[in-house]
Amino acid sequence: IQKRFGNNQIYTFIGDILLLVNPYKELPIYSSMVSQLHFSSSGKLCSSLPPHLFSCVERAFHQLFQEQRPQCFILSGERGSGKSEASKQIIRHLTCRAASSRAMLDSRFKHVMCILEAFGHAKTTLNDLSSCFIKYFELQFCERKQQLTGARIYTYLLEKSRLVSQPLGQSNFLIFSLLMDGLSAEEKHGLHLNNLCAHRYLNQTMQDDVSTGERSLNREKLAVLKQALNVVGFSNLEVENLFVILAAILHLGDIRFTA
Structure with missing residues (x-):
């Protein structure tokens, strides 16, 4: 893992679990082109592509319709480990993948995240913009068209003591x-x-x-x-x-x- 991290390969599969090591720097791995490279007709992992968050998103997207049941991502890690950024990229890929009106959903999502960051993020020793609450995203899809139609965001456990x-x-x-x-x-x-x-x-x-x-x-x-x-x-x-x-x-x- 350390060797991969040194080569800017921040993702590693451990069984079905995707491990992310936060590089604390911008990497060119979340562009629209990279997102489209991971588009799959079946959701199966492509052996020619390195481990990536988008691969997991593709698998969940296809299983949603194949298994006819909700899919869930659990992002776990200590503060500053990259959970908030990962959640943004999951939604971004799904928006690129399945949104009928991508520009509108992208804009709406960015505005909502801007509000949540202002009122729920703070500077910590590890991160200049650290989440001080838990976010639960719920995305709704049209089964017939396999398109993203809407989203809800629930917030929990705001660190209220930080105020005082x-x-x-x-x-x-x-x-x-x-x-x-x-x-x-x-x-x-x-x-x-x-x-x-x-x-x-x-x-x-x-x-x-x-x-x-x-x-x-x-x-x-x-x-x-x-x-x-x-x-x-x-x-x-x-x-x-x-x-x-x-x-x-x-x-x-x-x-x-x-x-």
Whole structure:
């Protein structure tokens, strides 16, 4: 496995189990061309192709219709092992494989993931964008056309304690960094958030010396988040109220009680 990893072969089959070793870098193994190379008429593994997540997806896709029963992927591993990225690639391949309106589903999925990442991901010692909850994806297919027709996402076990206290070297949820760097001075003033680092829930680990590039990226991410919220059905007023609620949470955290 170590030798394969050194050759950027991050996937290895151990029986029916596919082992992934996170390379912590971008590899050109998830392109549309690679996805199409794994298309199969039967779902059987192709001996000429190296082990890959897409092979498992193809097998599950065909077994779904051949066996007439639901198929399931269980992604297991410690934080930072690549589970979130793997789940994205599974859905991406199925969208490429079986979606009747691929562009629409791709866009919808990206917007939903953007929202989930903002409110449920945080920086940890192993990962700058680590999931702090469990996601359960459910994809629906049309049996007759063998096409992907819809999806549902359920969330479980959100790490709520992170809001009030973060482990050393880790951050609060990403949304607060986006607010700190992405809101205009006028918006911050309206929410009484002139100095976000002064709030107790954020000053435990949040640093003032954030690079200019990172601040710029956070501003872009907040703009994308606002767009994503609009796309999934939030009005501009509801988005504003959402930010008011987030600001209220920070202010509540500053209340101190004395005997």
